[in-house]
Structure formats: C-alpha cells, structure tokens
Amino acid sequence: MSTTERPRILVVGGGYVGMYAARRILKKMRYGEATVTVVDPRSYMTYQPFLPEAAAGSISPRHVVVPLRRVLPKAEVLTGRVTSIDQDRKVATVSPLVGESYEVPFDYLVIALGAVSRTFPIPGLAENGIGMKTVEEAIGLRNHVLAQLDKADSTNDEEVRRRALTFVFVGGGFAGAETIGEVEDMARDASKYYANVRREDMRFILVDAADKILPEVGPQLGKWGLEHLQKRGVEVYLSTSMESCVDGHVVLKNGLEVDSDTIVWTAGVKPNPALARFGLPLGPRGHVDTEPTLQVKGTDYIWAAGDNAQVPDLVGRAAGNENAWCPPNAQHALRQAKVLGDNVVSGMRGFPQTEYRHANKGAVAGLGLHKGVAMIMLGKKLKLKVKGRLAWYMHRGYHGLAMPTWNRKIRVFADWTLAMFLKREVVSLGAVENPRGEFYEAAAPVSAAAQESRPKAKAS
Numbered sequence: 001m002s003t004t005e006r007p008r009i010l011v012v013g014g015g016y017v018g019m020y021a022a023r024r025i026l027k028k029m030r031y032g033e034a035t036v037t038v039v040d041p042r043s044y045m046t047y048q049p050f051l052p053e054a055a056a057g058s059i060s061p062r063h064v065v066v067p068l069r070r071v072l073p074k075a076e077v078l079t080g081r082v083t084s085i086d087q088d089r090k091v092a093t094v095s096p097l098v099g100e101s102y103e104v105p106f107d108y109l110v111i112a113l114g115a116v117s118r119t120f121p122i123p124g125l126a127e128n129g130i131g132m133k134t135v136e137e138a139i140g141l142r143n144h145v146l147a148q149l150d151k152a153d154s155t156n157d158e159e160v161r162r163r164a165l166t167f168v169f170v171g172g173g174f175a176g177a178e179t180i181g182e183v184e185d186m187a188r189d190a191s192k193y194y195a196n197v198r199r200e201d202m203r204f205i206l207v208d209a210a211d212k213i214l215p216e217v218g219p220q221l222g223k224w225g226l227e228h229l230q231k232r233g234v235e236v237y238l239s240t241s242m243e244s245c246v247d248g249h250v251v252l253k254n255g256l257e258v259d260s261d262t263i264v265w266t267a268g269v270k271p272n273p274a275l276a277r278f279g280l281p282l283g284p285r286g287h288v289d290t291e292p293t294l295q296v297k298g299t300d301y302i303w304a305a306g307d308n309a310q311v312p313d314l315v316g317r318a319a320g321n322e323n324a325w326c327p328p329n330a331q332h333a334l335r336q337a338k339v340l341g342d343n344v345v346s347g348m349r350g351f352p353q354t355e356y357r358h359a360n361k362g363a364v365a366g367l368g369l370h371k372g373v374a375m376i377m378l379g380k381k382l383k384l385k386v387k388g389r390l391a392w393y394m395h396r397g398y399h400g401l402a403m404p405t406w407n408r409k410i411r412v413f414a415d416w417t418l419a420m421f422l423k424r425e426v427v428s429l430g431a432v433e434n435p436r437g438e439f440y441e442a443a444a445p446v447s448a449a450a451q452e453s454r455p456k457a458k459a460s
Contacts (some may be wrong), residue, residue, distance in 0.1 A: 007034040010106035014040030017306035018112035025343025038077040055138040098382035115307035116270035124246035129265040146428030153194040171266035172213030181367030190426040216363045221373040255329040283310040293353035305336035364395040
C-alpha cells in the first residue's frame with residue numbers, strides 16, 4: 001500500500017460503480033493530488049448482464065470480467081473485504097484473503113458494494129440452489145446442466161433420468177427470464193449429440209410470485225416473452241412461490257411437486273448486508289440513503305451509488321412521482337458512477353456538487369439465440385416496442401457497447417462473430433469444481449485393507 005501523505009480516496013467495492021468511479025476520479029485528478037484505493041474480495045469486475053450468455057456458452061466467461069489492476073493501473077487494488085468503518089477516525093478495517101486484518105485511513109469514501117441475491121428461509125434452498133450473481137455461478141450452472149444431460153444419457157434408471165432432466169428456475173425478472181431462455185437454448189442444441197436425450201424429455205419450469213414476467217419492459221412485451229417461452233415448452237407458474245426444495249424435492253405453493261437436481265434462484269437482489277456494519281444512514285430496504293448529489297445524507301466526504309444506494313430519481317419526481325427512486329440496473333449504475341467520480345473530485349477541491357439526473361432510456365432483454373424484447377424510450381411518452389430477432393440485435397448491441405474497456409468489447413464481439421460460423425460448444429468441464437480430485441485419488445496412500453485384497457505375486 002501507499003505510504004504517501006496524500007489524501008486517500010477509498011472505494012469500497014470494485015463492481016460496476018466502484019470500477020467506473022475510480023476510473024473517472026483518476027482521469028479527473030491532477031498528478032499526485034490523491035491516492036485512490038479500491039478494496040474488493042475479487043480482483044475483477046463482472047458485467048452481470050452477460051452472465052446468462054456466459055452460462056449458455058455464447059460468450060467466454062473470461063470475457064465478461066474486467067481485471068481491476070489492468071484497468072486501474074494508477075490505483076491501489078486490495079483484494080479483501082472492508083469489515084468495519086470508523087467514521088470518527090476515518091479508518092476502514094480491511095480483512096485480506098489471507099493474514100491478519102489491518103486498518104486503512106481515508107479522507108474520502110465511496111460505498112459501492114452492490115447487491116447480493118435476495119433469498120428467503122426456504123427449506124433446502126441453501127443446500128440445493130444455484131445463484132446467478134457471479135461468473136463462477138454462471139460457469140457452474142453451464143457445467144451442471146450439461147452434466148445432467150450426460151447423466152440422463154448414461155443411465156437406465158428412469159427416476160434418476162427424470163430428475164436430471166427437470167430444471168427449475170425461480171424468478172421471472174431479467175435474470176430469470178434471460179437465464180432460462182439461454183439455458184433452454186443450449187440444452188436444446190446439446191440434445192442433438194445425445195442418443196437417448198431429446199428436448200421433449202426435458203422439463204423446464206419458471207416460477208414467479210408476481211403475476212407477470214419481465215416487468216421492466218412493460219406488460220405488452222412481458223406478455224409476449226411469456227408466450228414465447230411457453231411455445232418453447234417452458235412451464236411458467238405465476239402468482240406462486242417455492243415452499244421447499246429439501247433434497248431436490250421442489251414443492252410449489254400452487255401444489256405442484258417435482259424432483260430436480262437443478263434449482264436456479266434469480267428472485268431479485270438486496271443491498272449488501274455488510275452496509276449495516278458501517279454506521280451509515282440506511283433506507284427501509286437496507287440501501288444507503290443519499291442526496292441527489294450521491295453524497296450520503298449527513299456527510300460531506302462519503303458518496304454512494306448503484307445497487308447499494310437509495311438515489312432520488314429527480315426526473316421521475318419532476319413528472320409528479322414524489323417517491324421515485326432510481327432502479328438498480330446497469331444503465332443507472334454507469335451514469336451514477338461518472339457523476340459520483342466528478343463529485344468526489346469537486347468535493348476534494350471545495351467545488352459545488354452536481355445532482356444526478358437521468359431519464360430512463362428503456363430496457364432490452366435476450367431470451368436465447370435470435371430471440372429478445374426491447375422497449376426504447378423516444379421521448380417522455382413515446383415508446384418503441386420491439387420483439388424477436390431485431391430486439392435481440394438491440395440487446396447485444398447495447399450491452400456489447402456498454403461492456404467496459406475496448407479490450408473486452410472486442411473479445412465479446414469476436415465471440416459472437418465466431419459463433420456465426422462455428423457450432424456451440426457443448427462440453428461439460430465439471431471437474432473444474434474439484435480439479436485435484438483425480439490427482440488425489442492417484443496419489444493417496446493405499447489403505448492396509450486394500451493392500452491385503454490385492455493378489456500377491458507368485459514366486460518364480
């Protein structure tokens with residue numbers, strides 16, 4: 001770490017807001033004006049809108065992450081967690097991946113911890129559920145689904161086969177609808193290479209407590225997305241929830257019971273619970289309460305934005321909605337990060353702060369290869385609604401250009417271009433979950449019982 005006496009700007013979290021805010025600050029600062037320190041348990045930022053495509057093998061998982069040290073060469077990047085913040089002393093306690101915790105002093109603080117999966121105390125969920133918030137989970141889901149096809153193709157046990165080919169997804173928002181659309185597409189393609197597995201043998205189930213899916217794109221496109229998934233053979237159960245999934249036995253509130261080895265949980269997100277330990281003012285749902293300038297209420301040296309912040313939506317409030325808040329999506333996170341970065345530099349120099357103001361530009365969602373929905377705002381009231389292949393192109397175009405750094409943009413577009421000429425990879429690398437397993441089996445000492453059971457060599 002730096003030992004200089006320059007002011008330190010501590011960025012807690014290296015996700016979308018943390019990385020972009022740090023880049024903005026470094027760009028706006030004069031040489032030697034301050035030290036920027038970023039703390040995150042991962043050494044990379046994950047572009048989460050691409051996780052469904054990574055799970056389906058349309059994009060290499062390495063291309064949906066951005067290494068922090070490469071993008072922020074002039075910043076200190078500490079791999080660890082901020083466990084507590086002492087605002088009186090302006091000191092944060094950092095717990096590294098290994099070794100003892102230590103303190104990092106700061107002069108200015110940026111809270112960008114993001115969100116975690118919102119779960120409920122459902123019996124069996126922690127033991128059997130698969131999330132979709134990290135690239136590791138996306139890789140794990142892809143390997144797991146293909147492993148289930150391997151299992152079903154190689155067994156004569158009908159119960160094992162049925163259980164392996166039943167896939168349950170909980171949550172019908174962007175993450176849930178996009179993930180089931182991509183994974184169903186992948187499984188459909190993969191089944192062509194299995195002698196004993198057809199798409200008709202598989203059962204895909206989507207569950208949501210709401211009465212519709214994809215609420216972000218509006219009721220009309222949401223209804224089209226629902227009908228589209230149903231035409232592809234996906235069973236959709238709305239206005240219901242999962243009551244338990246102990247040992248893979250899924251019980252829904254509507255009475256449906258199925259056995260499944262694949263339970264994917266995408267039922268929303270919540271602010272990172274670590275925020276409760278920082279002594280910051282929190283809103284009713286656990287978000288950091290901020291001013292329109294993204295400054296944390298009651299402070300002049302702490303800022304917050306993104307999924308962990310409760311940011312007033314000034315555009316919505318000007319239109320008459322007095323309780324409008326910015327939704328937790330990548331569109332707002334990117335723009336908030338830039339305003340936040342500018343405001344940190346302005347605050348450091350004693351200049352006025354800028355209020356965050358951004359009108360919603362719409363939403364796009366992909367539902368598998370060549371399938372999607374898009375709602376584009378052309379004005380305050382005029383909306384362009386697109387579905388099918390054109391919406392899918394708009395989805396890829398928007399997120400491809402929004403992907404941080406030209407390095408990653410080029411790699412993502414290269415993946416898509418190659419996929420136009422080459423067939424989808426359907427290989428399961430399940431061994432990556434336990435890469436030392438085979439070596440351990442080969443190197444482990446043989447037990448005495450096993451040695452005695454070996455046939456002894458005859459004397460010549």
